[in-house]
Amino acid sequence: MQEEIESSVDVVVVGGGNAGFSAAHAAAERGRRVLVLEKGEAGLAGGNSYFTAGAVRIAHHGLEELSDLLDPDERHGVSVLPPYPAEQFSADMAKVTGGRNDPALTEVLVGESQDAIRWLHGKGLRYRLMYERQAYPDAQGRQVFWGGLAVGSTGGGKGLIEQHTEAAEKAGIEIRYGTRVLDLLTDGPCVTWRDAAGRTGTVRAKSVVLAAGGFEADAELRRRHLGPGWELAKVRGTPLNTGDMLTAALAAGAVPYGDWGSCHSVAWDAWHAENEGNRELTNQLTRSGYPLGIVVNSRGERFLDEGADFRNYTYALYGARILAQPGGIAFQIFDATTRPQLRTEEYDMPGASVVTGSTLAELAAGMGVDAAALTRTVEEFNASIDRDVPLDLAVKDGRSARVDPPKSNWAIPCETPPFYAFPVTCGITFTFGGLRADTSSRVLDAEGTPLPGLFVCGEMLGGLFSGNYPGGSGLTSGAVFGRRAGSLA
Known part of the structure; x- marks a missing residue:
């Protein structure tokens, strides 16, 4: 019988992603x-953070304030970065969640957003403006940022985890890869674990920080909490977020908090052969160009407002809408005019699934959709566009299509062949329900009393998001509340 290993440290962090x-x-x-205990082995570590584009949403007063935070770029001189004050960040959080966001947690998230990223920058993490994702050129040749989101990690999620790891090693933080925490015991507190070699042990600590992600990679938990059909969603990120620590924390006396019935889910390449947990392509399987086109289901019918708001405020909502369609599939449709404006890293990536056609009927055949239905949908959409309103992709331009459902902004006719259809399904990113914590x-x-020595951050922290999510706020939350947890642990 193998001997159990016992050890002690000051702080155990469960999970080696951005928050941990x-x-x-x-x-x-x-x-x-x-001591950081990371469930993934070295080549599978980083949690969902590894799979992100690295975007961070922060309050700021414009490019001049952020210039010392960013990697140098000659495009800064021709860039327009509108201020994004704290009041707007707070308003966006309330808007996308329908007011269901915890006000106290939100105040901390917004108020410390820039400072937390600057703190990480001081530890060697690098940031840049995300031109390829968040800016459109205007008539004067300037790069105009939109949607309250501009800053991202240099190197995306891969760079983020690499830089975090380097900073941790420099600081003398021990990281044990391939180590799954089994139980959380309040006596101490302490955790029990099992590693990839089958060894087991206990680590006693003064504090334990839970940063192990949600339950999105467990099909049964998705079905139980999100509803029937969610077991069919594709897992965008790590396959290791199976809710183990949420279950362990609840058994140890924590209480659930936030919206356990909703999640972050996006339009995701439906036909790619490796469209789950792809560590090479990561977030490139996202299909977020839908504001430039139209989206139809397998009946050839539109079912959502592609231009309801900037993509940053709708993309995490529309995965669920796609999953609810027949077969859990939809198609993003563009023509020869809009196709060149789609983001290269998403729509021109190796193996991107796409159907092309010189006519709508030919396109429909490749999609497996009734040609008459698709043609009718497209023609009705084209005829309803208010073409007197100028198109401006960097603002909500009010150029609408008055059909049902409407397209509120950026209505561009789909009429110039060839036509393109990108098949999409629901890609789940992370679940919104978590544990209740103070600021x-x-x-x-259950009485609102802190459990001794137990902290939570990242996707395990409940109360910030519900139903929807403003892009970039998850990594910011991990930095803000991870820093707060470590400052007391």
Whole structure:
């Protein structure tokens, strides 16, 4: 019988993604001995953070304020970055969640958003303006940013985790890969674990920080909490977020908080052979150009407003809408005019699924959709566009198509062959339900009392998001509340 290994440290962090590393950095800079237990082996580590584009939503007053935070870029001189004040960030959080966001947590998220990213920058993490994702050229040749989101990690999610890891190693933080935490015990507190070699052990600590993600990679938990059909969703990110630590924390006296019935889910390449947990392509399987085109289901019918708002405020909502369609599939349709404006990293990536046709009937045949139905949908859409309103992709231009459902902005006729249809399904990113905590990231019990030595951050923190999500706010939340957790742990 193999002997159980016992050890002790000051702080145990469960999960080696952006939030977990942020907590580890904050604890280490206070002189604490920190151990990060990461479920993934070295080649599979980083949680969902690895799979992101690295976008961070922060409050700011324009490019001049951020210039010292960003990698140098000659395009800065011809860029228009509108201020994004804290009031707007807060309003966006309330708007996309229908007011269901926790106000106290939101205040901290918004108020510390820029400072937390600057703090990480001071530890060697690098940031840049995301021209390829968040800017459109205007008539004067300037790059105009839109949707309250402009800053991202240099190197995307891969770069983010690489830089976090380098900072942790430099600070003397121990990282154990391939180590799954089994139980969370409040005696101490401590955790039990099993590693890839089959060894088991216990680590006693003064504090435990939970940063192990949600339950999106467990099909049964998705069905139970999100509803029937969600077991069919494609897992965009890590396959390791199976809700283990949520279950363990609830058993230890924590209480659930936030919206356990909704999640972050996007339009995702439906026909790609490797469209789950793809560590090479990561977020490139997202299909977020729908505001430039129209989206139809397998009956050839539109079912959502592609121009309801900037993509940053709708993309995390529309995956669920696609899943609810027949067969859980839809098609994003563009013509020869709009196709060149689609983001290269998403629509021109190796193996991107696409159907082309010189006519709508030919396109429909490749899609497996009734040609008459698709033609009718497209022609009705084209005829309803208010063409007197100028098209401006960098603002909500009010150029609408008055059909049912309407397209509220950026209505561009689909009439110039060849035509393109990109098949999409629902790609789930992370679940919104988590644990209840105070603004210091201390996990609370049913009476609202902090559980001794237990903290939570990242996707395990409940209460910030519900139904929808403003792009880039997840990584920011991980940095803000990870830092808060590590500052007390």
